[in-house]
Amino acid sequence: VVEVDDIPTPALAPGQARVRIVAAAVNFPDVLVVAGEYQIKVPPPFVPGSEFAGVVEAVADDVQRLVAGDRVTGTGIVGAFAEEAVVAAQTLQPVPSGVDLRLAAAFGVAHRTAYHVLRSVADVREGDEVVVLGAGGGVGLAAVRLATVLGATVTAVASSSRKLEVAAAHGATHVIDHSTTDLRQALREALPDGADVVVDPVGGQLSEPALRSLHWGGRFVTVGFASGEIPRIPLNLVLLKGVQILGFQFIDFVMHRPDEFARNEQELAALLEQRRIDPHVGATFTLDEVVAALELVATGQAVGKVVIDLSR
Numbered sequence: 580v581v582e583v584d585d586i587p588t589p590a591l592a593p594g595q596a597r598v599r600i601v602a603a604a605v606n607f608p609d610v611l612v613v614a615g616e617y618q619i620k621v622p623p624p625f626v627p628g629s630e631f632a633g634v635v636e637a638v639a640d641d642v643q644r645l646v647a648g649d650r651v652t653g654t655g656i657v658g659a660f661a662e663e664a665v666v667a668a669q670t671l672q673p674v675p676s677g678v679d680l681r682l683a684a685a686f687g688v689a690h691r692t693a694y695h696v697l698r699s700v701a702d703v704r705e706g707d708e709v710v711v712l713g714a715g716g717g718v719g720l721a722a723v724r725l726a727t728v729l730g731a732t733v734t735a736v737a738s739s740s741r742k743l744e745v746a747a748a749h750g751a752t753h754v755i756d757h758s759t760t761d762l763r764q765a766l767r768e769a770l771p772d773g774a775d776v777v778v779d780p781v782g783g784q785l786s787e788p789a790l791r792s793l794h795w796g797g798r799f800v801t802v803g804f805a806s807g808e809i810p811r812i813p814l815n816l817v818l819l820k821g822v823q824i825l826g827f828q829f830i831d832f833v834m835h836r837p838d839e840f841a842r843n844e845q846e847l848a849a850l851l852e853q854r855r856i857d858p859h860v861g862a863t864f865t866l867d868e869v870v871a872a873l874e875l876v877a878t879g880q881a882v883g884k885v886v887i888d889l890s891r
């Protein structure tokens with residue numbers, strides 16, 4: 580049950596900052612957290628929402644790196660679908676000047692996930708053929724754009740022509756509607772020499788045909804299971820095709836590969852500043868409409884990012 584209510588803003592503790600939230604992005608894990616199905620359980624009641632952008636209103640006496648008026652983004656497990664958040668100041672990141680706070684909110688989790696996956700896990704190189712599942716969703720659409728920025732050719736897979744139009748506008752060369760075509764056959768036709776990389780944030784029935792589209796030595800990266808179904812891949816396929824199946828989980832990547840994480844984050848910030856990436860906001864809601872926003876994401880209908888705009 581999600582409802583909108585007035586609650587007191589917590590007092591500032593040492594090391595914390597209070598942020599007036601201007602926009603929050605809805606990510607699929609928010610749906611899982613609300614449903615109690617995320618790997619990290621949060622005892623209710625809590626304020627959902629894992630990603631926001633806003634303006635610092637006040638900092639605790641011991642905080643040096645931020646001042647009131649700074650434009651920042653923040654991510655966490657909960658707390659973003661609110662007018663204010665009180666968080667550890669060190670978790671806040673500056674928003675480059677000139678970047679709209681709604682775009683800054685829409686950019687973070689999806690693009691950072693996609694970029695770490697492509698750059699470090701899949702090691703995408705110029706000229707690679709990359710297949711992206713869920714290509715109309717937050718992570719998928721970011722992967723489409725960022726793979727093209729890395730010089731790859733992208734095949735976008737999604738369930739509607741609207742999503743695929745947007746994926747094509749973000750750089751996909753081939754588009755496949757898996758709701759109307761046989762995915763395995765369509766991938767064979769689109770990529771006769773096979774794919775180098777598959778990025779899979781969906782799972783379920785799509786994963787195996789996508790893995791079959793790889794040529795010998797290709798890389799398959801599992802990022803999530805938005806379909807609600809964890810696929811079982813026959814290992815004979817892995818043996819026969821000589822492919823690698825790799826996994827990505829944000830928190831673990833930060834912990835185990837801190838240097839690459841830092842490098843990728845710098846590269847991504849530069850791409851945003853240079854406007855080489857342009858997050859697609861498919862729907863915008865007010866805070867009062869937060870339930871509708873969560874439902875849009877929960878049912879897989881969102882195109883690009885869903886944003887809650889608190890400036891309206």
Ligand SMILES: NC(=O)c1ccc[n+]([C@@H]2O[C@H](COP(=O)([O-])OP(=O)(O)OC[C@H]3O[C@@H](n4cnc5c(N)ncnc54)[C@H](OP(=O)(O)O)[C@@H]3O)[C@@H](O)[C@H]2O)c1
Pocket residue numbers: 606607608688689692712713714715716717718719736737738739742780781802803804805806807827828829830876877878879880881883
């Ligand atoms: N590993 C990590 O660190 C990490 C980080 C961020 C997100 N994730 C995960 O990545 C996945 C995608 O996140 P997202 O923010 O991109 O989600 P999203 O915007 O909602 O997109 C998910 C896509 O999954 C497909 N889908 C199929 N069945 C669905 C269903 N029953 N409900 C919802 N979507 C369904 C849809 O594509 P079709 O058009 O093909 O139906 C949809 O566009 C989630 O599982 C999320 O938890 C993982």
